[in-house]
Amino acid sequence: MNITDMGDRILAGDRRALARAITLVESGRADHREQATELLEYLRPCGRQGLRIGLSGTPGVGKSTFIESFGMMLTALGLRVAVLAVDPSSARSGGSILGDKTRMERLSRDPMAFIRPSPSQSHLGGVARRTREAVALCEASGFDIILIETVGVGQSETVVAEMSDLFILLMAPAGGDELQGVKRGIMEIADIILVNKADGDLKPVATRTQADYAGALRLLRKRPQDPEGFPKAMCVSALEEKGLQTAWDEMQTLSGWRREQGFFDQRRADQARYWFEEEVRQSLLAQLTAPGALRDKMQALGAEVAQGQATPSSAAQEMLKTLGLVDG
Known part of the structure; x- marks a missing residue:
């Protein structure tokens, strides 16, 4: 395998080369690990950065539907979007369905988007062991936004925060109350909580749930990397595509403030050490x-x-x- 040729093709935005490279970094073979390390070192000087957004939530909350609607909105704005979806692996067979691409049928056909499902294997924390390296490859390939969809395992799913710039937690209507605010773990690291499925009969319930989570967030100790008003809870409807632009505006506001205050670069440095x-x-x-x-x-x-x-x-x-x- 010619690493220099593969690296140049990735830098040129070749999607096939990117897919092959992700397969390479996910391999556990010793020779493949050496080649993957060489490839990542070759791409490192390019210095390209995308906005890494981690997305978590319990199974059934509508993560795939949200990502498709949100991704379609971003590509319509002229942004290139990569989706790295982590699928749970069977504890018995070790296999994964890898069905996320099937769920995102519209987004998978969008030339501005790239979707890559990966098995979680035995790695805990909601992400695959090599997801971080796949993120680096997507950034080198010129993607503006990298969405990292986790397995969806609940309160312990915090590792994705160590590879993302923003951590978004999707919640279902009637999914909690103010007591959730004193739980440490996933609530503590969320930057924005989005109450999904705020449509139809569930809209009033979603509004009440959003208010509950907003109250819960006020119980948490303020973090130095947050401006006034963050973290916050909002309502969205991925099905009706409502609230997505507002959510994106808030994500840009938070990301921009962190860049200006130096928290963005410091966080990435801390993540590299981790x-x-x-x-x-x-x-x-x-x-x-x-x-x-x-x-x-x-x-x-x-x-x-x-x-x-x-x-x-x-x-x-x-x-x-x-x-x-x-x-x-």
Whole structure:
């Protein structure tokens, strides 16, 4: 594989090259990881930046419908939009349906849009392990907006905030009350809460729910990266395409303020450090499962724990001694 040629095609906006590159960075093969690292290093000097928007919400809240309507509105404004959708993987078979592109039929045909579903595999936090690298590839390819749709697993889904500039939380009507505001986790990191399905019979319920969440947000401690009035809750209807322009205006206001105040660049720097540390952690863990003496030692100690011959703590300590991470 010619990395230089692939990199040049990505910089030129070649969608096929971008799709191949994302497949490359998602591969777990050692030779593919080397090529992916080389490709990302080749693209790094281009310095292109898009607005990264993370989108989360419980299953059934209408994430795909919202992304399609929102994406169509953005492309109509002349913006190039990339959608990275993470699909849950089966705990039994390991397979994923990857049906997000089917749900976004109109957007998938839009020449200004690019949709890429990826399996979550065993990675927790609502995103795939290599989603961050896929985001970097989309930025290098010249996309203005990168929408990162998470699996939708609830309160623990916070990792997407470590790869996005704005974190949008979609909620359903009658989905909570002011007590949600004291829950730490996903509510705490949301920049804007959008109560979807504010149409038809659900419109009055959505309005009340929006008021509940607005009250809940006031219970949270103010963050330094937020201007006055943020985070905020709003009503939208992806089905009727209402409130989308207002939501986009608010996203631009928040993003613009953070750029002016220096929070935007600082946040990206903090995220880069986070993913460096995460890569080190994951690589160390991978050493324990790769064929060899370390895996054999792990299995032997695991068998002792299972048979009651050792406690998990003492076995873990023994493993750390083997790795040379604690004194013997």
